Amino acid sequence: MKEGVRQFGVPWLSPTSAARLLTCPASVVGLMTGAPPRSPAPSTRTSAGVLAHAALQRWVMADDWRYGDRDGVLIDHFHAVAKDRKVAVAAVMDGRVTEARLEQRASSLGELMRQAGADATAKAEVTLHDNERRLWGTLDLLVTSERGVWLIDLKSGMDAAQSLLPAVIRSQLMIYSHLVTAVHGRAPTWMGVFSLRQGAKQMPVSQSDDSMLLGLLDESRSAWMANDRPALPSPEACRHCTRRPGCDPHWIALRAWEDADGLEGQLLRAQTAENGRTALLVQNGTGSAWVSNMRGEGLQELVGHRVRVMRIRRRKATGQSSDPPQWQATDSSAIASVGD
Numbered sequence: 001m002k003e004g005v006r007q008f009g010v011p012w013l014s015p016t017s018a019a020r021l022l023t024c025p026a027s028v029v030g031l032m033t034g035a036p037p038r039s040p041a042p043s044t045r046t047s048a049g050v051l052a053h054a055a056l057q058r059w060v061m062a063d064d065w066r067y068g069d070r071d072g073v074l075i076d077h078f079h080a081v082a083k084d085r086k087v088a089v090a091a092v093m094d095g096r097v098t099e100a101r102l103e104q105r106a107s108s109l110g111e112l113m114r115q116a117g118a119d120a121t122a123k124a125e126v127t128l129h130d131n132e133r134r135l136w137g138t139l140d141l142l143v144t145s146e147r148g149v150w151l152i153d154l155k156s157g158m159d160a161a162q163s164l165l166p167a168v169i170r171s172q173l174m175i176y177s178h179l180v181t182a183v184h185g186r187a188p189t190w191m192g193v194f195s196l197r198q199g200a201k202q203m204p205v206s207q208s209d210d211s212m213l214l215g216l217l218d219e220s221r222s223a224w225m226a227n228d229r230p231a232l233p234s235p236e237a238c239r240h241c242t243r244r245p246g247c248d249p250h251w252i253a254l255r256a257w258e259d260a261d262g263l264e265g266q267l268l269r270a271q272t273a274e275n276g277r278t279a280l281l282v283q284n285g286t287g288s289a290w291v292s293n294m295r296g297e298g299l300q301e302l303v304g305h306r307v308r309v310m311r312i313r314r315r316k317a318t319g320q321s322s323d324p325p326q327w328q329a330t331d332s333s334a335i336a337s338v339g340d
C-alpha cells in the first residue's frame with residue numbers, strides 16, 4: 001500500500017485529543033481521518049472564557065498590543081464582544097471577575113508580547129498542521145520576529161492557576177511547540193500559558209521531551225487504532241469526560257477517591273424550590289445523601305431511576321454524624337439516568 005494512502009487512515013491528533021489519548025485511551029472519540037482538519041469556526045458562545053478569547057483576538061488584530069498605552073483597550077474589546085453577542089457582562093457567569101482580571105493583566109500580557117521586539121507580528125487563533133505526524137492544533141497567540149517565536153496559550157480556568165502546570169496542559173504545550181517547530185523551522189523562544197488569574201507561566205522548551213512525547217503518541221495512537229483502548233480513571237481525566245455517565249471503570253474507581261465529585265444510586269426524591277433549583281435524595285449501598293441546588297428541568301421524572309450525578313462538591317458535615325451526607329451542585333453539575 002502506498003504510504004500516502006496508509007497515512008490517510010491515520011487519525012489526526014490535536015493537543016486536546018493527544019492529551020486524552022495519553023491519560024485515558026478509552027476517552028478518545030470522534031478523531032478525524034483523511035485530509036488535514038480545517039481551522040475551527042470561531043466560537044459564538046457567551047461564556048466568560050470565550051468572550052475573553054474573542055476580545056484578545058480583536059485586540060491583536062487591531063494591533064493594540066504594540067503600544068503600552070493601549071493595553072487597557074483589551075477591556076473595551078471585551079465589552080464590545082459582549083455587546084455584539086447581546087449579553088450583559090454582569091449576567092455571564094464569572095463575567096465581572098473575568099472583566100476585572102483582563103483589566104489587571106492586560107499590561108503584563110502586552111509586555112510579554114512586546115519582548116519579541118519592534119519588528120514582531122502577532123496572530124491569534126493560528127491553526128498549524130504537521131502532515132507527516134498527523135498532528136494539528138489552533139494556538140491562541142503566536143508572536144514572531146527576528147528574535148524568535150513566542151507561543152502563548154491563554155487560560156481563564158483554575159487548572160492553569162496551580163503553582164505547577166498540570167500534566168495535561170504541559171503535554172498540550174509540547175504539541176503546540178512541536179507544531180511551531182515543524183511549520184516555522186525553529187523552536188519557540190518562549191512558550192507557556194498566560195493565566196488570567198496568575199499571569200504568565202513559562203514552560204521550558206526541551207528537544208528530548210519533544211521526541212519522547214512524539215514516540216509515545218505514535219505508540220498510543222497505533223494501539224488505539226488496534227482497538228486497544230483501556231479506561232484509566234483519574235479525577236482530572238474523568239471530570240469533564242463525555243463518556244463519564246456510562247463509564248463503569250470510572251464509577252468503580254471513584255469510590256476510593258478522597259475528593260470524589262460524583263455520586264451514584266437510586267433517586268428517591270426530587271424537591272424543586274421556588275428558585276427552580278432541585279434537591280435530590282440519592283440512596284446507594286452506603287446509605288442516602290442529599291444533593292442540593294441542582295439545575296435542570298424534569299428531574300422529578302427520574303425518581304425511581306438509578307442515577308449518576310457528576311461534578312458536585314461534598315459539603316462539610318455540620319449536624320449529627322447520623323445525618324445523611326450533603327452535596328452541593330455547581331453550574332457545571334450534570335445528572336444521567338442509567339436505568340430504573
Ligand code: SF4
Binds near residue numbers: 026027250
Ligand atoms: S470517564 Fe474516565 S475512565 Fe472513563 S473514559 Fe472517561 S476519562 Fe476514561
